[in-house]
Amino acid sequence: RKEVEQDPGPFNVPEGATVAFNCTYSNSASQSFFWYRQDCRKEPKLLMSVYSSGNEDGRFTAQLNRASQYISLLIRDSKLSDSATYLCVVNMESSGYSTLTFGKGTMLLVSP
């Protein structure tokens, strides 16, 4: 099983639609979870952290399900500017140190 797994997409949605991405992770001991956004030919940028109780930032809602080891990102009222690749990120313990492991990303294309 891959450490962090995402559906690569692309997800094609019209403006105004609601879209959800899931991500599964292999290490049950993982403690920190994030969603990063990456525009074409740009560096990844933090979109939001994912907290155990779930959290919302405007049109974006992130949730964590520890029992099933997956996190989700919900985008409401999609904008053209939301078109990007969304990277799921999970901390992994190795040799006593924690590093952040990225999924391959899910591509979102929002059309007019």
Add this chain to the structure above:
Amino acid sequence: DTGVSQDPRHKITKRGQNVTFRCDPISEHNRLYWYRQTLGQGPEFLTYFQNEAQLEKSRLLSDRFSAERPKGSFSTLEIQRTEQGDSAMYLCASSFGKATNEKLFFGSGTQLSVL
């Protein structure tokens, strides 16, 4: 500009040559990371430093790769005897805070093409 900066932005080299990249993190950040990304993939962890100490190195990293952060500020990543498979975007990131709750700030990357 107080973000993470990387130099050069692009590097084209011939197979077998050595290349070195530089990363200047955000000044107050004590952690520095190197990642590699190829088309259609997420960033792949290579190594990271806390201050000047190299704390973790990916098992996937061959001996041709070496990284340094001599004074706990900027870092260099050297690839010796480059191979075509080394062609990728090399991303540097920095952070400050607890290891289990890090938020990474990335530089724009160095795009390496090995001919």
